[in-house]
Amino acid sequence: MRDGTVASRRIAEAFVATNSSLREFTRENMAPYFHDDVTWQAGVMRLEGIDIFIAANNQAWQTLGYPAVRDVESDAGEDFAVVGCTLAGTHELPMMGQAATGKPIAMPALLVFRLRDGRMAHLRTMTDNAGAMRVAANAG
Numbered sequence: 001m002r003d004g005t006v007a008s009r010r011i012a013e014a015f016v017a018t019n020s021s022l023r024e025f026t027r028e029n030m031a032p033y034f035h036d037d038v039t040w041q042a043g044v045m046r047l048e049g050i051d052i053f054i055a056a057n058n059q060a061w062q063t064l065g066y067p068a069v070r071d072v073e074s075d076a077g078e079d080f081a082v083v084g085c086t087l088a089g090t091h092e093l094p095m096m097g098q099a100a101t102g103k104p105i106a107m108p109a110l111l112v113f114r115l116r117d118g119r120m121a122h123l124r125t126m127t128d129n130a131g132a133m134r135v136a137a138n139a140g
Contacts, residue, residue: 010118025054025061034120042125053123064089064105081113087127096133107132 027050040047040056047056061067067089074083088106091098107127114122 025057027051027054030054032119035116038120038122040123040125042127059093063091063093063095065092067105079115081115083109083111083113085109085111091133096129098133105132 030050030053034050034053036050037048038050038053040053047053064087067087069085070088071086072083073085074081076082085108086106087109088104091101091103091105093100107129109125109127111126112124113120114124
């Protein structure tokens with residue numbers, strides 16, 4: 001396996017491990033994996049910079065009640081990693097205009113990481129937020 005592929009796989013594995021265990025993202029625990037100028041594209045939202053990335057990640061994880069990352073599949077190449085997973089949590093904070101329901105949410109997610117020098121330079125996430133909200137609204 002080439003060095004870039006090893007680094008890419010390390011990023012994918014670190015994403016799953018970190019997101020499954022942390023209760024707060026900080027510059028200290030994220031800096032080994034992210035460039036200061038990291039960008040995050042999710043739908044029409046684009047965030048730039050590690051501090052904004054960390055704040056948005058903390059908000060997202062709080063909204064979902066610190067979800068478990070499950071059903072993980074990943075692949076990696078020289079300068080990229082792809083992770084498909086399910087984020088399974090509880091609707092703890094308002095999301096997409098809907099008040100918190102306290103109900104279970106499970107949403108499929110696809111994450112594409114682009115690396116530069118072995119650390120993440122860009123993250124693109126695709127999630128079915130609307131589907132998750134329909135499930136939460138109708139859960140018994």
